[in-house]
Amino acid sequence: MGYLFLAISIVTELIGTTFLAYSEGFTKLKPSIISATAYIICFYVFSKALTMNxxxxxxxxxxxxxxxIVTSLISVFLFKEGITLAGIIALAMITIGIVILNLFGTPPQ
Structure with missing residues (x-):
């Protein structure tokens, strides 16, 4: 259940970040409200995930x-921002690091 809450937290963080770009420095009301609300939900759900071992x-x-990683993909595909080969390699290394951390990073309970 903890990983479900973590996934919800990640999704709402991605929504918040995406609408942060659309808010144009919090000058547009609707994207600003969506962004702030998504971040509040994100941190609340993240805190709940931490209570689940x-x-x-x-x-x-x-x-x-x-x-x-997903924000980078959103920036490339949705906002048409570029990424270099070094950026792709860095994202791959982050992915590998997270897999290793999840598999071997903490002692068994």
Whole structure:
């Protein structure tokens, strides 16, 4: 159940980040409200995930890495921003690091 809450937290963080770009520095009301609401939900649900036996280190690393990777994809495909080969390699290395952390990063309970 903890990973379900973590996934919801990641999705709402991605919504918040995407609408943050649309808010144009919080000058547009609707995207600003969506962004702020999504971030509030994101952090609330993340805190709930931590009460379900997820280690903070693994949960936060997973949350931030998945957010970074998917945000990068959103920026490339939705906002038509470029990415270099070095950027792609860096994202692959982050992915590998998160998989290793989730598999071997914490002692068994």
């Amino acid at each position: 997820l280690h903070l280190s693994v949960a936060y690393a997973t949350w931030s890495a998945v957010g970074l």
